[in-house]
Amino acid sequence: MFHAASLLAVLVLLAGATSTAHAALPPEKRAQLPAPARERVDFVRDIQPIFEASCVQCHARGKNKGDFSLETRRDFLEGGETGVPAVAGKSAESLVIEMISGLTPDNVMPQKGKKLTPAQVSLFRAWIDQGMPWPQEITFFKHEPANLRARGLTPPPAKAGLDHPVDRLVDAYFTQKNGRWAPPVDDRLFARRVWLDVVGLLPPPAALESFVADRAPDKRARLVERLLADDQRYAEHWLSFWNDLLRNDYKGTGYIDGGRKQITGWLYSALARNLPYDQFVAQLINPGAEAEGFTKGILWRGAVNASMVPPMQAAQGIAQVFLGVNLKCASCHDSFINEYTLKDSYGLASIYADGPLEIAECDKPTGHTARVKFLYDELGAIDGSVAPADRKQQLAAIIAGPKNGRLPRTVVNRLWQRFMGYGLVEPVDEMDHPAWSPALLDWLAEDFAAHGYNLKHLMTRILTSRAYQLPSVSLGETEENFVFRGPAVRRLSAEQFSDAVVTLARTQYARTDAKFNRQAALQSQEKSALPLQPRWIWSTPGAEVKTKPGQVIFRREVTLAEAPTEAVIAIAADDNYTLKINGKNAAASGRRNSTLTDFLDVAAHFKPGANTVEVTVANLPPDDGRALAPEARPPTDSPAGLLLYARIRAADTVMDFVSDRTWTHGPAATPAPAEELGGIDLAPWRLGRHFLDVAAATKDTLPVQRAALVAADPLMVALGRPNREQIVTVRQSTATTLQALELTNGNTLAALFKDGAERIVTAQPDQPAALITTLYQQTLSRKPTAAELTVASRLVGSPAKAEGVEDLLWALTMLPEFQLIY
Numbered sequence: 001m002f003h004a005a006s007l008l009a010v011l012v013l014l015a016g017a018t019s020t021a022h023a024a025l026p027p028e029k030r031a032q033l034p035a036p037a038r039e040r041v042d043f044v045r046d047i048q049p050i051f052e053a054s055c056v057q058c059h060a061r062g063k064n065k066g067d068f069s070l071e072t073r074r075d076f077l078e079g080g081e082t083g084v085p086a087v088a089g090k091s092a093e094s095l096v097i098e099m100i101s102g103l104t105p106d107n108v109m110p111q112k113g114k115k116l117t118p119a120q121v122s123l124f125r126a127w128i129d130q131g132m133p134w135p136q137e138i139t140f141f142k143h144e145p146a147n148l149r150a151r152g153l154t155p156p157p158a159k160a161g162l163d164h165p166v167d168r169l170v171d172a173y174f175t176q177k178n179g180r181w182a183p184p185v186d187d188r189l190f191a192r193r194v195w196l197d198v199v200g201l202l203p204p205p206a207a208l209e210s211f212v213a214d215r216a217p218d219k220r221a222r223l224v225e226r227l228l229a230d231d232q233r234y235a236e237h238w239l240s241f242w243n244d245l246l247r248n249d250y251k252g253t254g255y256i257d258g259g260r261k262q263i264t265g266w267l268y269s270a271l272a273r274n275l276p277y278d279q280f281v282a283q284l285i286n287p288g289a290e291a292e293g294f295t296k297g298i299l300w301r302g303a304v305n306a307s308m309v310p311p312m313q314a315a316q317g318i319a320q321v322f323l324g325v326n327l328k329c330a331s332c333h334d335s336f337i338n339e340y341t342l343k344d345s346y347g348l349a350s351i352y353a354d355g356p357l358e359i360a361e362c363d364k365p366t367g368h369t370a371r372v373k374f375l376y377d378e379l380g381a382i383d384g385s386v387a388p389a390d391r392k393q394q395l396a397a398i399i400a401g402p403k404n405g406r407l408p409r410t411v412v413n414r415l416w417q418r419f420m421g422y423g424l425v426e427p428v429d430e431m432d433h434p435a436w437s438p439a440l441l442d443w444l445a446e447d448f449a450a451h452g453y454n455l456k457h458l459m460t461r462i463l464t465s466r467a468y469q470l471p472s473v474s475l476g477e478t479e480e481n482f483v484f485r486g487p488a489v490r491r492l493s494a495e496q497f498s499d500a501v502v503t504l505a506r507t508q509y510a511r512t513d514a515k516f517n518r519q520a521a522l523q524s525q526e527k528s529a530l531p532l533q534p535r536w537i538w539s540t541p542g543a544e545v546k547t548k549p550g551q552v553i554f555r556r557e558v559t560l561a562e563a564p565t566e567a568v569i570a571i572a573a574d575d576n577y578t579l580k581i582n583g584k585n586a587a588a589s590g591r592r593n594s595t596l597t598d599f600l601d602v603a604a605h606f607k608p609g610a611n612t613v614e615v616t617v618a619n620l621p622p623d624d625g626r627a628l629a630p631e632a633r634p635p636t637d638s639p640a641g642l643l644l645y646a647r648i649r650a651a652d653t654v655m656d657f658v659s660d661r662t663w664t665h666g667p668a669a670t671p672a673p674a675e676e677l678g679g680i681d682l683a684p685w686r687l688g689r690h691f692l693d694v695a696a697a698t699k700d701t702l703p704v705q706r707a708a709l710v711a712a713d714p715l716m717v718a719l720g721r722p723n724r725e726q727i728v729t730v731r732q733s734t735a736t737t738l739q740a741l742e743l744t745n746g747n748t749l750a751a752l753f754k755d756g757a758e759r760i761v762t763a764q765p766d767q768p769a770a771l772i773t774t775l776y777q778q779t780l781s782r783k784p785t786a787a788e789l790t791v792a793s794r795l796v797g798s799p800a801k802a803e804g805v806e807d808l809l810w811a812l813t814m815l816p817e818f819q820l821i822y
Contacts, residue, residue, distance in 0.1 A: 034118035036125035060140035061339040073134035091128035145432040150405035166465035169440040184469035198227040200237030205777035235271035236706040249724040250513040259299030265516035266290040272521040277453035278400040286396040288686030289595040306360035307331035315348035324410040324431025347373035408445035421488025494719035495707035505756025512709040517599040520697035534658035536641040537674040546637035566649040567603040570695035580614040581605035645695035718742035757806035779812040
């Protein structure tokens with residue numbers, strides 16, 4: 001049998017060989033060739049396995065490197081651009097034999113590694129001389145990927161103790177694998193596990209004890225329901241998960257120079273309101289201004305590889321996050337790890353390009369223009385002749401549509417991995433692989449779709465199953481030959497650890513780094529009714545399509561009957577704005593391509609009587625055209641506009657005003673009325689209801705108690721919070737030296753424990769036993785044993801001393817019982 005690397009190298013070069021099928025070997029060299037093997041070659045037994053293992057990565061399954069394909073016998077015989085590899089019956093004259101024989105020093109294949117043996121050359125010669133037999137039914141066409149199509153499934157019938165559909169499917173799996181059901185974990189462990197999984201926090205001692213004391217048989221299901229209904233805590237926990245996936249953060253590359261855009265306000269609102277997942281995905285694929293940061297990616301400064309231009313980032317992100325497909329390899333060349341090609345990646349990327357994309361292979365332009373296409377033709381086609389906005393709408397309809405079974409299966413797999421520590425499909429970004437229980441994956445996905453793509457419903461299905469309540473198991477550093485036995489032991493995430501420590505220290509984070517108003521998402525929409533409808537305005541009509549770069553100063557005189565007790569402004573501008581009220585600076589976006597809805601508390605700037613409001617809006621030239629060939633780059637004109645709602649109140653008096661044609665622009669002596677472009681749903685911004693929710697919101701005075709709302713500090717970085725310049729779907733789980741150093745003498749943790757110990761002692765100086773018991777309950781979700789209480793009492797002292805409490809905090813939080821989710 002051929003050496004795998006050898007034959008692969010041969011076939012790669014065949015496409016670029018000379019146009020003749022006759023070898024250049026002179027007669028004396030031909031005489032040195034190994035004689036053809038005498039036995040009859042069987043294609044299925046001898047040739048097909050070699051092709052499958054070594055050749056199809058470049059020359060089949062939709063790939064034809066060098067225009068050479070072996071998907072069928074006919075393709076193989078046609079050869080590449082400049083020649084054919086072999087002529088039946090003439091092995092000694094065939095180019096492939098010249099290459100693999102090694103008899104021509106300048107044309108030896110493979111150039112590196114082990115050369116083919118004479119026996120291998122003999123076998124291949126025999127196959128050629130015997131007419132290269134190849135059964136017609138055997139082809140190497142592209143496989144239909146696994147987990148792609150929607151398919152229904154009925155779980156096995158219920159049996160005693162196994163009425164939950166998930167458990168019935170797991171039971172069928174156990175039957176196949178000789179597995180068994182272990183008794184569920186106790187109430188205390190279950191509560192700790194589900195609190196951390198649903199809202200990311202350790203259970204408060206009083207709530208935990210109340211749950212343990214409850215005797216109702218459905219109390220676990222009711223706990224899951226109650227935690228999922230806590231919209232604020234739920235959103236602030238899952239914000240970290242989606243920030244990792246959607247590459248959203250608050251500081252870092254691109255946020256200073258405007259080459260990156262947050263989607264935090266949109267994302268928090270989507271989570272807090274449990275936006276159906278198909279709509280969630282559609283709004284990210286075909287976004288308005290609030291959600292466009294994901295597909296815009298990062299506009300890197302300086303020299304950028306062709307595989308990292310913004311449209312290619314969009315393709316990679318959409319494929320990885322929503323379809324479980326890694327296109328990074330196929331963004332540079334045809335992938336060696338899966339069946340995706342360079343044309344696949346560029347076809348998807350072209351949907352987000354403003355003009356034709358030239359394909360670059362390994363960062364070298366090829367001169368070929370990409371054809372706009374989706375990855376899977378069987379799910380739908382994209383019309384490459386329409387505008388980018390229409391292409392994105394078509395893509396959203398395909399990916400979030402009912403025919404696409406991959407979308408629900410990918411998110412089911414991500415959540416199963418999140419809760420169980422190991423996906424139904426592993427790795428989670430290789431959804432072309434089969435699941436360890438295809439039936440379980442299919443049923444959960446179709447049940448999820450049937451219930452309106454409700455993520456909380458999906459979570460409930462998993463969290464209320466007996467499978468989730470099994471005792472945890474250790475998977476070790478790596479897991480080979482995985483067999484499901486129960487949830488894996490997991491580590492607290494960086495945010496979970498940080499939030500637990502902040503709670504222990506009885507403090508909160510200094511401020512939020514996420515610039516949005518949480519009240520806009522958390523308040524009921526019934527309370528968000530506003531009396532006016534704002535309009536996008538500009539100095540010229542049609543600016544929502546494009547207008548020239550420059551500044552426009554808009555002004556409005558506002559007369560207030562009395563001093564306002566409440567004055568807030570919701571404002572969005574393309575590209576940025578500066579707000580003055582009565583000649584004084586009130587706010588500025590300071591961002592390029594901001595077009596996010598800002599909430600401004602401006603009560604201190606207004607007065608009774610006449611007030612002058614002035615907004616300077618800058619329209620900047622586009623800066624994301626480097627993905628395109630120079631002749632296809634967009635002109636410097638771009639969309640521009642201003643949208644504003646001022647909610648001004650004094651007791652029952654409403655003094656609101658909005659952006660509309662009553663505003664003026666131009667010289668103060670000869671002002672001109674503003675042009676109304678359209679309402680809140682106007683493209684390309686499509687801010688819609690979100691803008692009005694912000695305008696109607698009260699000031700966000702909620703405490704900042706979650707790490708998800710702040711930029712990473714050294715502790716969180718050490719514990720594995722990524723910088724989010726790349727998509728991270730699963731964080732590293734193994735401990736690192738940096739973590740060990742930060743957890744033993746890091747300044748962040750030391751300062752928290754020092755300050756926290758002083759606050760704790762101040763509250764309970766004469767009750768050391770109660771203080772110790774409370775800390776045990778807060779950290780380990782249990783009371784200390786008698787022995788632990790004795791040791792801790794010696795450490796803390798009586799009355800309690802801050803130094804002793806600080807040492808106890810260190811000791812408790814370093815325990816595996818604290819740092820792990822069992």
